[in-house]
Amino acid sequence: MKWSLMELRRYQHEPLVIDTTIELADTLLKRDETILGVGPVKVVGTINVEPREYIAQVQFDVVLTLPSSRSLEPVDYPMTIAFDEIYMIPEEYALVKGTEGYEHAIILESSTLDLREAIEDYILLNIPLKVLTEEEMLADELPSGDAWTIMSEEDYLYQQMETQAQTIDPRLAKLSALLDNNEESD
Incomplete structure (x- = not known):
């Protein structure tokens, strides 16, 4: 060469x-x-x-x-x-x-x-x-171990969206309580 x-x-x-x-x-x-x-x-x-x-x-x-x-x-x-x-x-x-x-x-x-x-x-x-x-x-499963796991980017984004949906912004927590009171009084 x-x-x-x-x-x-x-x-x-x-x-x-x-x-x-x-x-x-x-x-x-x-x-x-x-x-x-x-x-x-x-x-x-x-x-x-x-x-x-x-x-x-x-x-x-x-x-x-x-x-x-x-x-x-x-x-x-x-x-x-x-x-x-x-x-x-x-x-x-x-x-x-x-x-x-x-x-x-x-x-x-x-x-x-x-x-x-x-x-x-x-x-x-x-x-x-x-x-x-x-x-x-x-294989469909990704490796995992004690206190760790590997996940796809799509799974990670889905998990983040679920967590955000369940978490209430502390600034709006009192407003949420007012809405709950209004629903009870109806």
């Missing part, structure tokens, strides 16, 4: 086609301690060499093993991610800086283009906050 810029210049008239499988387990496990395992990453895409930039259009599939956010049980989480990146050398970027379309260009710090780091970054950015096992997704 690493090419020298001189090597890429050979692909000015036709795109470099990428179709490979790479291993990123060692680096991803070091970068994020919550990841329990990483399967092989199947990468397909192209790199188009333009006069000023290198345009990478990549899609990859990977299966991560992540802990369930409820029970910490391991869950296999498949991911399919596609991205487009523009890479430029500093001299070329200086010429187009501020031009529309180049705001998000990545400036190459060396004379090589390495897509491994971009793939790792996209994997880390797309890890969900909520990961559940199949049983947890199918």
